[in-house]
Each structure stands twice: as C-alpha cells, then as structure tokens.
Ligand SMILES: [Zn+2]
C-alpha cells in the first residue's frame with residue numbers, strides 16, 4: 001500500500017509498504033480522510049516522543065476492509081473512526097479508567113503507525129461506527145473528543161461569561177461547545193482575519209482582533225473580567241496574560257499545547273488572593289461516543305472548519321498550508 005513514512009525528522013517519503021497485518025481482535029480500515037494537527041507538526045520536527053520510521057496520522061475515518069476472527073461489532077464495509085489512544089490496561093491509571101494518563105500510553109500515528117496511508121489497523125475496542133457522517137466530519141471526531149474531555153475536566157458555571165484566545169479549529173470547537181455547555185456569552189480573540197470571520201459565522205458573541213487595542217476592548221466588554229478564560233493558542237505569552245482577564249473566583253483553562261520546555265510567570269499570591277482556579281486537560285479519555293453524538297445531532301459544526309484537502313503525495317504542501325496560518329483544518333485523502 002501507499003503510505004507517507006517519516007524516515008526521520010523532516011524526512012517524509014511516499015513509499016510502498018506492506019498492508020498492516022491484523023490480529024484476531026483488530027480491524028483493517030481503508031482510510032478515507034485523515035487530519036493533520038499540531039501534534040503531527042511536532043512529530044515532523046522531531047520535537048515529540050515518537051520514534052522513526054513512523055507513519056503519522058491520528059485523526060481519521062474510513063471503511064472497514066477486513067476483520068479479525070474475534071471481532072463482533074464490525075463488518076467489512078462499515079464506516080468507522082477510531083480512538084487513537086491505547087492504554088496498557090494494567091497500570092494504576094488504566095485501572096481507574098484514566099487511560100489518557102496511562103504510564104505506557106500507545107497512540108496510533110504517534111507511537112505506532114497511523115492513518116497517513118491507504119490502510120490502518122486498529123483494535124476493535126477502539127473503533128466506532130460513524131453512521132452517515134461524512135468522512136471529512138468523522139476525521140474531526142478525535143479533536144472534538146479532546147475538546148469534550150477538556151470541558152468535562154472544567155466546571156463551567158451556567159451563565160458564564162467566557163473568553164477564548166485563538167479561533168483555530170480547536171478554539172472554534174471550544175466556542176461552540178461552551179455555548180452549548182451553558183455559557184451566556186463567548187468572546188473570542190484572534191489575530192487572523194479569516195479565522196475571525198469564521199468565528200462570527202459559527203456564532204461567537206463578540207470577536208476581537210489583535211491590534212494593540214484588545215486589552216481595552218476586553219475591559220470594556222467586561223469591567224470585572226470573565227468567569228472562564230480559555231487558551232487555545234498554545235502561545236506561552238498569551239497564557240501568561242490570562243489572569244488579567246479573569247474575574248475574581250474565575251477559572252483558567254490551559255488548553256492549547258505550549259512548547260514543552262517553555263515557562264511562564266504567574267503570581268501565586270494573585271491566584272490565592274483572587275480565588276483563581278487553573279485547569280489543564282491532556283488529549284481525550286473515553287470521549288469518542290459523546291463527540292460522535294454532538295456531531296450527529298448537529299450541536300457542533302465541524303464541516304466549516306475544514307479548509308483544505310490534499311492527496312497523500314502532497315503532504316509537504318499540506319504541511320506548508322497548515323503552517324502558513326491561512327488555513328483551518330487540513331486533511332489528507334489517501335484514497
Ligand atoms: Zn491531533
């Protein structure tokens with residue numbers, strides 16, 4: 001089969017590799033759509049814990065091609081996606097159902113071969129039916145499941161006044177979910193015009209540009225600050241400023257992935273004096289089923305988040321498009 005293999009950091013090669021062999025409890029899936037995300041960029045750059053050679057790709061959908069003999073819930077021809085994170089099942093965190101903190105977490109497209117290929121093999125217990133969702137939408141279930149998990153970790157008060165930094169694909173999923181979760185208002189700050197326009201279309205109550213006046217603008221929108229402040233940029237300087245915009249007793253959600261070794265300065269006294277709470281959320285944990293329900297019931301629109309589609313052979317162009325910032329979600333179509 002055709003696959004995009006990262007032979008090493010920054011060394012992608014399209015090549016012919018054997019179709020993955022499946023075990024008795026696995027599915028072989030013909031990949032129809034596979035999203036590129038920030039994690040893939042980190043893997044590409046060699047800044048992640050992945051080892052090479054590796055076929056990346058952890059946000060995907062496709063059609064079941066073949067099933068192992070113990071597989072019960074799937075048949076060839078079924079339209080599916082899969083949760084890429086595979087816990088060891090044995091460690092303390094797996095035992096208490098917190099598999100995203102598994103001490104030996106495996107992830108499709110990160111520690112084992114992923115979806116930037118014609119076929120991928122996954123264990124049956126990680127696969128989900130997608131019904132009549134489009135393959136493009138279904139390849140966004142994984143990032144939506146991460147957003148669902150993040151909000152499950154964060155107690156959002158009904159009627160909250162919410163501020164989000166960053167209107168990329170994740171920021172706009174957070175925005176839609178927070179509205180549904182009971183926020184009375186969601187304000188979003190974004191530097192790029194195309195992303196601000198999309199934030200407006202998808203229902204942000206206020207969209208604020210980054211032009212040097214944003215601090216005054218945000219103060220005028222809420223004198224006493226916001227109940228919930230979310231970072232979806234992964235930029236440490238932005239995260240460092242979040243306390244300024246939080247109301248006393250407010251919640252800060254550090255959602256965007258900052259570079260691993262960066263640090264920020266915050267005042268512990270301020271956290272104490274102002275009753276602030278800081279939350280983090282890593283990846284997802286058993287949240288594929290609710291993410292699929294949110295899409296099937298049209299609570300969240302992910303269709304508008306897809307801006308570009310490329311063939312497998314165009315991976316480097318796809319990556320460049322993604323890094324240019326003039327895109328939203330970029331997907332590959334191996335088929
Ligand atoms: Zn991802």
Ligand SMILES: [Zn+2]
Nearest residue numbers: 088091094102
């Ligand atoms: Zn484990």
